[in-house]
Structures are given as C-alpha cells and as structure tokens.
Amino acid sequence: MSARMSWRRVLIFAGLTLLASQVNAAGAANVANAAQIERGRYLATAGDCIACHSVAGGKPMAGGLAVATPIGAIIASNITPSKSHGIGNYSLAQFSQAVRHGVRADGAHLYPAMPYTAYARVTDDDMAAMYAWFMHGVAPVDAAPAQTTRLPFPFNIRLSMMAWNWLFLDKQPFVADPARSVEWNRGAYLVQGLGHCGTCHTPRNALMGEQASKQLGGANLGTWSAPNITSDVNSGVGSWSQQELAAYLRTGRSAQRGQAAGPMAEAIDHSLRHLSEADLNAIALYVKSVPALRDPNDSKPVTQWGQAGDKLAELRGVPLPKDLNRMSGAQLYDANCASCHQAKGQGSFDGSLPPLFHNSTTGRSNTNNLVMAMLDGVQRQGAGVGNADGYLMPAFRQTLSSEQIVSLGNYVQQLYGNPAGKVTLEQVTILRQGGAPSDLIGLVRGSLIVAGLALLLLILWWRRKED
C-alpha cells in the first residue's frame, strides 16, 4: 500500500482528498439522520476509537489514556463534542483532517499513536457518518484529560511529524480492486482502514513507519507481540478456516488454536466482537489472502506444537528446594498452573481453560506473549467466556520471581510448545519493566546533533532507496 506509492500519486490524491473534503463540508450543513448516526457509531466501533480515547471507568471518548510509545507516553485527547474541551467546534472537514491526516483543527500535528495512516483509507461517506455520530451520539464532556502529552525533544515539537508524514502518510482513501469479490474488498477496507490491524501486526522500520512489504507479518510491541497473521500455513493463519478466524475475532479464542490476550483482547472486547458476522467474515477472508511470510523457526503450524504430558513422577515426594528460585519448571507448573490448565496441560474439557499445547502462544519461537500472560494475566472486558469477565487468567507479576518465570516458561515451551522458543532472564527482566527502551530518541537526537539538515537529506536518500 502507501509507502510504495510515488510522490506524484501522493500529490494527485492529496488534491483529490482536499476537493472531496470541501464537497463534504458543504453537505455537513444537512442535519444528520438517525441511520447515519447509527452507522457512524458502528464505524467508530470498528475503528476502536474508545480503546485509546477513554480510560477504564471513565466517560466514553473523554480521553486521558496514556498510550505507551517508543518515544514516551502520548495522552489520548478528549474527542467528545464538547465545545470547550473536545471537538465540538470541528467542521466535518476539520474532523476528517484530524482522523485521516493527523492534523488538528488548530493546525497542530497529531502523533501517529493515532493511527491516521490507516484511517486515511476511510471513505468520505464513512467519515461523514462518524462525524455525525461524534457530534450527535457522544455525550460532551467539558473537561480535559488529567495528564498532558510530554515527549522528549525533538518529538515535543509537533511539527516534526510533518517530516514523518511526508515519508509515511498516504492520503489516498481505499480504492476497491475490481478483480476481487465484494466481500474481499470489504475485508481489505476494514483491515487496512478502520480496523488498523497493521498498526500492531505490521513491523515498522527504524523511524516507526510500517513496512509495506511485510504487511501483517508480525511485530513486537515492546511487551506483547502481535503475531504474524499473513496467509502462511505455518507462521500465519493459513491453516485456519475463514469461519474459525471470524469466530476468533468475535470471541477471542479458538479451540486448538489460541486465545486473545493483552492488546488483542482489548481490540476484540472494544471493537471486533461488536462487528457484524458479514464484516468479520470479510476481514477473515481478506487476512487469509495477505501474502504469506514465514518465520524459518516455524517448521510446522504454530498451532500444532506439543502434546499432553507431565513430569509428576519427578516431583511427588520431593521436598521443595530451600531457595524457591531453584524450583524446577515441573514444580512451578504444579504449583501455579495445573489447577486450571490441568496436570497434563490439557486445559478444561470444553477448552474454556485453554490447553497449552496446540496453542499458538506456545507454538511460536517468540515467547514474549507467554511471559506477558504470566506477568499480567489475561484480562477481558465485557466479553468473557460464560460471562467470566475480568481476569480469565490471574497475573503472577507479584508472586513469581523472574527466575521462576524463566524456569516455568522454558518448561512449558519444552513440554507443550515449540522447543525453539526460549525464555531468558534478560527477556523477563525487560518485559517486567515494560519493554526495552527505544533507541529512536537517541537515534533522532544524535542525528540532529551531527547535522540538522543532513538528517532530512539522509532520510530522503533512504526513502528513495526504499522506492
């Protein structure tokens, strides 16, 4: 998609977009009708606006969530129609400019924590519907979020995003591929646009732009890892049926495949589970068509590793070591995991407590999600299986030491998962602290010190090379 487009096309489409916005601004004078507002609500749900623009227990869209990014926490803004603190004074054109192009009504640039590079795919018609809902369907909150965004230099200068947008923002709305079915095009539109799947699942380059050649190929998010969801049979979702994938997007779990946790659980709870069957099927169809990318460690499907087993014979009758950090993986499993995942890792009879083998969390060589699940548990909101809301799996951050998580994680990988997946003390220590610090700040600052202008030239050269 975007990054491969030529500059000429960018300019042409920017012009078209501008024209389109003006046309729509004129139409905005019309009173929004109920059907349009409702459609806007659905689309805003598909865009998962609430995930960032609300805090737990807070008022919808009133902002305040600190979104962790490699350059620091970005505080989501109040996007209720409040005239004093929200977007109540925005025209449709200004709303569109903010959502699709990352520029506020006052001209300041948004940070790409707001996935406007994806939302740029949204059609004018859908923008108008979302605008109608935001203006008429959201309760205004006349208060600013408690915190404000404070980023380090040079990112505190919002204008710095102009350069970034020049490189990574493609303003062209989605164009249907006439060679593909209506369903596929709907899926592509949702995945690339409002669904902003690539925001997490597509790896980024050194300057945090999505790498188009590796679309949905999987990316580390600092703590949790967004897995490869290309059509590859081993590394991606190629072995899933369209129905299985759609069901997973609705419930957050799939027997013998895996379960959503961390940010994916949030995406399902806030957004995906509210979408229509038709849209979920379309998303699944499209995702299964994304060009396959394979991790060479995945010599078989990530959902096919491991089998039932235990090492009870090794631990019955054997006292615990005096230093509990030296407990064996089998002892730790018996103590902390077996109550729910059962003695042989088989989970509960109906799969609501998942098996640890044939589970994509343990089937990958990247073990970050296994470690994160142990540290922070699996939390669901409003969508738990059998109404089991909240923590489906408790967090062990306070009760297991990092050494114990290493022993336990490796035991689980060896017995139930992909043995190529290793858990290390360094990894657990970093994940416990919230992920590895980004070198982006140093990189950009360093470059600035060496030569302010040279940076831009360097980037341009690099950009051209990518083309």
Added chain:
Amino acid sequence: MAEQMTSDYLVIGSGIIGSLAARKLALAGASVLILEAGPRVTRGEIVSRFRNSTRRSDLMSPYPSVPTAPHPIYQPTDSGYLVQAGPYPYPAEYIRQFGGTTWHWAAQAWRNVPNDFRLHSLYGVGVDWPISYDELEPYYQEAEEIMGVSGADNTGSPRKQPFPMEPVIEAYAMRRVRERLAPEYKVVSNTTARNSVSYGGRPACCGNNNCQPICPVDAQYHGGIAALQAEAAGVTIRVNANVYQLEHDAQGRIVAALYYDADKNSHRVTAKTFILAANGIESPRLLLLSASSKYPKGLANSNDMVGRHLMDHPSTSLTFDADEDLWLGRGPQSPSSIGTMRDGAFRGTHAAYRLDFTNISRVDGATRDLISRGVYGEEFERQLRFSSAREMSLKTVLEVLPNPDNRITLSSEKDSMGIPKPQAHYSIGDYTRLGHQRAQKDFAAVARLMGGTNLRPSKEGAYANNQHICGTLSMGRDAAVSVCNEWGRAHEHANLFFCSTGVLPTCGTCNSTENGVALALRTVDHILAEQGIKPAPAPVASAGARV
C-alpha cells in the same frame, strides 16, 4: 542491638487484619511498617506443598512451622507449642507467616446479627459490645468490598448497600439439601469472600474444592492477598521479625518494639503509634511478655484482663448417608448453612448456633476409612462409590460466653527462640453444652428429611475447635473488665491499638474474621480522624491491578 528503624505506624502481624489496617493507613499517606514474625510465603509454594502432602485433610500440612517463629502443629504429633493447661483442650491452629492464618480459611465472611451487640441487655448473659451494629455497618461494607464478599440477603444482618457480587453458583449437593429441607428449614448461601466473578484481579471460583488448606487460584480472598495489597499501597513488610517485647516510656506510651530476626539478632524499631495485630493468642502473649517494673503484669494489664475471656466456636456434628446421590465436593467446601438459631429469646438459657453443611469431597475420608477397616477389591470400590455419593455431614457452630477463667497465659516452657510459650486455659461451659443438646433436635430433623441412615454423631462431650480466637483483648466501656475501648485503643496506653479478633467482646455464631477486619477499619478511621486526616476513599477492587 542491631540497626534501628523508625516509622509513623508500626503494625505487628501481617495477617488479614493487620495488613488491611496498614493498607488503609498507607492509602491515607502514612508511613507504615509491618513486622511479621514468620517468613514470606507465596500461594505457589503452598499449593505445591499441599499437592505433595500425604495428609491432605490436615489443614496445617502445607504450612510447616519454622523454628524462628513457631506455630502450633498437631499432626502427626503435637509439637507442644501451645501449652494446654486444661481442663478442656484448646488446640488452636494458626499460621505465623506472611499473610497469617486466613491462607487456609474457608472465606466465611459473616456479619454479626444486630442482637449480638446487646447480648447482656437483651438476654442477661455475656456482655454488650461498646458499639452497635449500625455503627459497624459501614465498615462491614468496606471490608466486603475489599475482600469481594457475596452471600444470601436474608441471613439476619441488614445491609444498606448490596454485596459487591452475586454468590458463587450453588453446589448441586447444597441445592438438594436446600430443596429437601424446605419449608421446615431455610438453607441459605453462606456469606463468603469468594469470587463468583473476576474481582480485584483474581479469577472466579472454579470449584477446586480445596478452599482449605489453600485455594489454588486465589478465587478466595485471604491475608496473603491483603499483605500484597498493603505492599502495593506503600507499606513495608519486614518478615522474619519476631517481636518479643514492647517498650514504654515513663508516661506509659509505647516507644519501641524489639524483635529477633531469623539469626536471633535483636533489633529495635521506634514508632509514634503501635498497632498490635498478631491474632488473639500471640497478641496477649506479647503484652504479657512486655512486663516491666512499671507494668509488672504486662502491658495493658493492670486489671489482669489481658488474655482472659478466650472464646471460639466449638462444633459438634452429625454424619449420615442420604437416600440419594449428592456427590459432595463440587464447588466450594462450605457453601451453605441454616441460621435460624443465631438469635432468639432462648439465648437467655442456651447457646445460639449456626448449622453448617460441609461440601468437602468424601473420597479421601471414605478411602482412609475403608482401608483402615480392611475393605478391599470390588467391595472397596462399591463402598467408596456409595460413601462418596451419599455421605453428608453438618455441624453446629456454637456460641461461647466470655468467661474470665478461659484464658491465654505465659507458659513456663520456652519455644525454639527461647521465648515463653503461650498457654491455653479452656473449658466448655454449660451454656454451650445446652446449645449442643438443643441442636440434636435439628440434627435428627435434617437426617429425617434427607432420608438419612447410618447416623454417626460426633462423640458426646467432644467439641471440635474452629480457630475463631476471640475475646482475649476485649473492647468495652468498663475499663475494669476490658482491655481496650471501642476504638481498639488500650485503656492504659494512648498510642497502642489492637486490630485483632481478640477485641471481640462476644463471639456470636459467625466466623470472627469479618468482625475483626471491620473493627480494624473503624479503628484506622478513628486514628486518622485524630490526626485530622480524612481517609482516602477506598479504591474499588474491581477488575484491575491489586492495589
């Protein structure tokens, strides 16, 4: 003497009550240190020990006593830590470890009934509490929201706010018992601190049926969680800090606590306010150990009331085989009871009681019984199946009146740290025995209604203990016969407070923990009010981190 530490508030004991008191102080901005006699423990290692134990029904088997902070152990043999002076044995079990004894409770989190506070005024027995039910009601609620309590709404304890969650789903056996006993008896869901939904970052109960000795998933609230919450709120907990003496100044204010670390090095900790939260046996023991020339009988004890009025809930039971398959063991261990005898004019003559149904799986007990009787082969299998399906049991939870002769004193024997052991003087009074006799009518009726055969009552005159240690630090208006005032403040020491079930002046018919927690939360409110500090609004323990 090694290293000196100081803190605004010093809490002795990291059990559920001490930890929640400390947490509330810390949330209001205070600097709080907890000294815990025993070691730090985590759920995982306890679960591990439980699974590896050959004595699964011994609730203490996953909690071995440590020499640096011993606690009573009775199986396989009595360790002799709690010395028995008689005439009736008082084999109290408790845990001296991070989090305290509620690691192995069954999460019974009951409120008193309002008349429990006026036992003497209404029925001419026992004593009245210095406060009313209404005064304690908001603190019951606060405790219930922290712990995640649910229960039936018709148990005789009125409430102004709903429980924070629905009860755990009714176990099949309990449903059948409820159905078959109606309308003669009303069987109600027990009030328990057990999650029916994810709450406070902990999952819902999934029916492991080993609430005691350890809930393996923390669906059940306990002191270990409270201690972690206290730490999250900013409290420092020092483990392996076995306090053996409190020091006072010339005015009688407490100035320091002395403790032994695991190597028996002595340390001295100073503080402005001291909160003794070391349970109903270790707390009076420490007061008695702290005798000085100014206080030769021990601290707070000029009236010789410390350690007296020891109460618990003795139990007698009936086991029988029902005429239908019940399969006890699905769901939590102690989910239902009958509360009709918790209050009434009869309290003038005999003990009130609750009738509590067990839902503990019968497989382990029946297996042991059959093996001990030499049954084997097909007959073993047949009988095991029958007993596991049909056997059921109920017990009385009998009230005990405060009796000054039932007491904790210091023994002449020393423990493994060279500190005098606690000694229990105990007896079962006629009031309690008469309550047991009255309950025989109920036992017979329940057996009849369940089509019971092979009735096996507990041995006449034998009363099992329930580890609900009360009374030894009684609060009261009359300073001559109580140890502390209604705020838990020692009558004799202005900066010494008790947060413990020991302060309960009477024991009623419900497990003592929630009363102890609610009183402690009230005490902390009072302490903060005296300092002109408004307590921080308690963070709702909804889905979220453990704070």
